[in-house]
Amino acid sequence: MITKRIIPCLDVRDGRVVKGINFEGLRTVSSPVDLARYYSDCGADELVFYDITASSDGRKLFTDILTETARNVFIPLTVGGGISSLDDFDRVLKCGADKVSVNSGAIRDPSLIGEAAKRYGDQCVVLSVDIKRVDGVFRVFAKGGRVNTGLEAIEWIRRGVGSGAGEVVVNSIDTDGVKGGFDLEMLDAVCSAVSVPVIASGGAGKIEDFIELFKTLPKVDAGLAASIFHFGEVKIADLKREMKAHGIPARI
Amino acid sequence: MTAIIDYGVGNLFSLVSSFRKIGEEAAVTADAETLLAADRIVLPGVGAFRDAAEKLEATGLVPVLREAAESGKPIMGICLGMQLLFEKSFEYGEYRGLGLLHGEIVPIAAHVKGLKVPHMGWNALRFAKPEHPLFRYIKEGDCVYFVHSYYAVGCEDSLLASAEYGTEITAAVGRGNVMGCQFHPEKSGDVGLSILRAFCEMKEGALC
Numbered sequence: 001m002i003t004k005r006i007i008p009c010l011d012v013r014d015g016r017v018v019k020g021i022n023f024e025g026l027r028t029v030s031s032p033v034d035l036a037r038y039y040s041d042c043g044a045d046e047l048v049f050y051d052i053t054a055s056s057d058g059r060k061l062f063t064d065i066l067t068e069t070a071r072n073v074f075i076p077l078t079v080g081g082g083i084s085s086l087d088d089f090d091r092v093l094k095c096g097a098d099k100v101s102v103n104s105g106a107i108r109d110p111s112l113i114g115e116a117a118k119r120y121g122d123q124c125v126v127l128s129v130d131i132k133r134v135d136g137v138f139r140v141f142a143k144g145g146r147v148n149t150g151l152e153a154i155e156w157i158r159r160g161v162g163s164g165a166g167e168v169v170v171n172s173i174d175t176d177g178v179k180g181g182f183d184l185e186m187l188d189a190v191c192s193a194v195s196v197p198v199i200a201s202g203g204a205g206k207i208e209d210f211i212e213l214f215k216t217l218p219k220v221d222a223g224l225a226a227s228i229f230h231f232g233e234v235k236i237a238d239l240k241r242e243m244k245a246h247g248i249p250a251r252i
Numbered sequence: 253m254t255a256i257i258d259y260g261v262g263n264l265f266s267l268v269s270s271f272r273k274i275g276e277e278a279a280v281t282a283d284a285e286t287l288l289a290a291d292r293i294v295l296p297g298v299g300a301f302r303d304a305a306e307k308l309e310a311t312g313l314v315p316v317l318r319e320a321a322e323s324g325k326p327i328m329g330i331c332l333g334m335q336l337l338f339e340k341s342f343e344y345g346e347y348r349g350l351g352l353l354h355g356e357i358v359p360i361a362a363h364v365k366g367l368k369v370p371h372m373g374w375n376a377l378r379f380a381k382p383e384h385p386l387f388r389y390i391k392e393g394d395c396v397y398f399v400h401s402y403y404a405v406g407c408e409d410s411l412l413a414s415a416e417y418g419t420e421i422t423a424a425v426g427r428g429n430v431m432g433c434q435f436h437p438e439k440s441g442d443v444g445l446s447i448l449r450a451f452c453e454m455k456e457g458a459l460c
Contacts, residue, residue, distance in 0.1 A: 001416055002373045003395060040441060045374055071269045076397060076439050096265045098439065121299055123370055123399045166370065195368055221373065251374040251395040 003249045004214050005045035005222035006236055007199065008229040010035055012081075013052045015061040017230065036069045036077075039229070042236040044075065045251055048101070048224065051081030052144070063095045070096020080128055084108060089116050093124070101126035101169060104142045106160065107149055117164025122196075127165035129157060131186060132173035138186060145173045153186075154193050161194045168194060169224065172202040179205025179228070182213045187220055197221035207234055207242050214248045254452065255290035257317075258282045259307045261332070262298035270438035274449045284316045292451065293320055297332030301341040301357060301402070304332050305349065314350065321352050324429050324457035331400060334425065334432030343402050352430045355407030355422075360400070364418035370401040375415040375435075377423055384412050384426060385454060389446035396423070396435040396443055403434060429456070 010017045010032050017032050036047055049069070051062045059082070070077060079097040083089065084105030092100055100120075106112050106127060117125045130145045131138050131153040138153035157168055170190050172183030182203045191198050200213055201224040210223045228234045243250040254271055256264055258280045271278035278294075279286060287293055295317070297304045308314060321327055329337045338349045341357035349357070361369045374395040379387060398415065404422040412431075413424040425432045431451070437444035 002371065002375045002398075005373055070266055072273070074266065074270055074273070074438060074444060075441050093263055094265065096263075096269070098266070123372060167372070197368060197372060221368075 001249045003045070003251045004220075004243065005199075006043070006210070006239060006250075007046045007048055007078075007222050007224040008035075008039045008044050008236070009048040009050055009201070009224050009226040011050045011052050011226060012062055012065065014055075014058045015065060018052070032065050033068045033072065035230070036073045039236065040073045040075050043240050043252065044236055045222070046076040046078065047073065048078045048080065049097075051079065053082070063091060066092060066095040066097060078126055080126070084112070086112070086115060086119060089120060089124075093120065099124050099126050099167070101128040102165075103128040103130065107140065107142050107151070110159065110163065113160050113165050114163040117166070122164050122166035125165050126167045126169060127157065127160040128169040128171065129153060129160075130171045130173055138189065141173060145171075145176075154189055157190055158193050161196050165196065167197045167199065169199045169201055175203030176201075178203055181205065181209040182223070184213070184216055187213075187217055191217060191219040199224050201225070204228055204234070207239050210234075210239055211242060211246050211248065214243065215246065253290050254278045254292050254294060255287045256280045256294045256296060257287065257308075257311075257313060257333075259304075259311045259313070261304045261307055262296055264296055266438045267294065267296055267330070270445060270448055271452075274445055274452065276448075276452045282311050282313065284313060287313065287316050287320060290325070291456065292326040292328070292454065293317070295327065295329040295333035295336060297330065297336060299332060301332065301335060301343040301349075302345065302347045305336060305341075305347055308336065317350065318352075321430050326429050326451060326454040326456065327352075327431065328451055329432035330438075331434060331436060334434055335402065335404065337425075337430060337432050338404055338407065341402065353407060353410050353425055353427055353432070355404045355410070355425075357402045358405050359402055360417070360419075360421070363405075367418045370399055371403075371417050371421060372399045373397070374440075375417060375421075375423075377413045377415060378420075379413050380411040381413075381426075386412065386424065386426065386431060386447055386450050388450040388453075390443050394443045396433075396437065396440040396447075398423075398435045400434060429454075
C-alpha cells in the first residue's frame, strides 16, 4: 500500500530557512542544505523548498542551495515560490527539483499549468493554493495570502487539475499558524472535487493533528508543515511511529 | 564507470548525483564507444513511451545497447527506461520497445479501480526473488519512490519485486544482466542508494 507522505516545507529567503506565522513575522531557522539532509535522515518523505526571495541575487543563491541539496539528498524535492514561466520551471528542474509548485504565477497566467504539464508531465506540476473563507465561501488568495483574487477555490482547483496539475497543495490560511489542526472541512471539499493527490497544509501543531487528518480523510495523501518540524515540536520519526500504530501506512 | 544514456529524456541531475554519492563514477553519454567501454549501463527515462522510444532510436544507440546486453554487461532501465526494455507498450497506442524482456506495458487505470493514478509516492517492495543480488543491501518491506501511470505485465519470468497498489505493480525486473526498476532509486533515499550500490558491484557476465 502506498504510504502517507510527511513533507517538511522550508521557506527560503536569502539562503536561509524562515517560517512565517500567518505569513508574517519571519524568523530565521537554519541552513537549508543542512535542514534538508537532517529531514531526509529523520524519515521525511519529500521536501518542499519555497523561495520567498524577491531579489535576483537571492534567486541565484536559491538555485545554488537547491543544487547543493539535490547533490546530497535523495528524496523528492518540490520547489515553489516565484514560478511564473516555463523558464522558471526549467531553471529549478535543472538544479535537481523533481516537481514545481505554482501559485500566484498560475493565477496571473492559468495557461502556465497546461504548458508546463505538456512539457514536463503532469507529475511535475503541483498546484499550490492559499485558501481562506470569505463570507462562507472558499476563496483563492494570492501574493502569500495577502490578496483576495475573488476566485472560488474548488472551481479553481478543478480547472487546474483539468489543465494538467498532478497534485494539489491546499494551504488553509484560516488554520495556518494556529496549530489547532488541519482544515478538515476545506480538505474534504477539495478531495471530493479532484482525483489527483492532495497535500494538506496549514494548522498542524502536534502529532495528533496528523493522525486525525489521515483517519478522518483517508483520501488525503500527505501532510505538510514547517515550523513544528523546524522547532522540534513534532519529530518526524515519532510521528511516523504513531501513524503506524494507528494503522496509517507510513514509511519508516 | 557507469554510463547513463543521454537521449534527451528527463533530468539526469539526481541520477548522476546518486552514483557520485555512492562513490561511483557516472558519465552521461550518447557515445557508442563510451557505452561499450563502460562497466555498466543505465537507461533512464521519464515522459511518454512513444516519444522516448523515438528519441532513443534517433540516437542510433539501440544496436549498441543490444550488443551490450548480449555481451553480459549489467544494464538497468529506470522508470520509463525500464518500460522500454519490454516488447511493447499500450501508452496512447501500441508501440514497440526493445524486447530485451518479455512482457508489455499497460495503463494502471485499466487494472485498478478507485485508486489515484499516477501511482505516486513511497510503496513497499515485495520480493519475488529475494536472493537477487540487486537486493543484497535491502530487505523486503523497504519503501521506494514511484511516479508512473503505466506498468509492466506478462513479465513473470523476470519479476524480481512488486508493490501493492490495488494490484501487483511490477516494481523490479531482471533477466540475466538486463534489469529494471519502475521506481526511482535515485529518489528512494538510502534504500535506493543501496540498490544502486548492489548494481554497481555486479560484474560483467556474472549474471548470464
